[in-house]
Amino acid sequence: MRPPQVLAHDAGSAKALFRRGRARLALGRTEDALADLAAAAAAAPGDGGIARELAAARAARREERAAEARRGIFARAQFIMQVHASQAHGNVFGLPRVHALIQEHLSTCLVGG
Numbered sequence: 001m002r003p004p005q006v007l008a009h010d011a012g013s014a015k016a017l018f019r020r021g022r023a024r025l026a027l028g029r030t031e032d033a034l035a036d037l038a039a040a041a042a043a044a045p046g047d048g049g050i051a052r053e054l055a056a057a058r059a060a061r062r063e064e065r066a067a068e069a070r071r072g073i074f075a076r077a078q079f080i081m082q083v084h085a086s087q088a089h090g091n092v093f094g095l096p097r098v099h100a101l102i103q104e105h106l107s108t109c110l111v112g113g
Contacts, residue, residue, distance in 0.1 A: 014044035018053065025057050030064060033057045077102050 021036030037054040044050055080101050 014040045
């Protein structure tokens with residue numbers, strides 16, 4: 001039987017949850033994979049393979065979140081620079097202010113705030 005069929009009969013099957021979690025992780029469905037792998041770990045707490053795969057899924061989630069944060073930082077910095085460029089003649093945003101805003105965003109995002 002395949003994992004979905006097994007899970008239809010036994011929702012707590014550690015083996016089926018583990019296999020579905022690995023498949024979901026391979027497909028980039030990290031949050032779904034984490035849910036399956038955490039349930040598999042709860043069903044079979046001593047299984048080292050499940051623990052390793054759960055750790056890999058958690059690492060993948062951390063990397064995804066870090067990549068999203070990096071994209072956000074640079075998008076905001078680019079926006080600030082565009083505002084500066086469009087408003088340069090009116091001196092609404094001077095270069096020192098733009099630099100200060102970028103530093104503020106970087107420190108906030110890198111600290112996790």
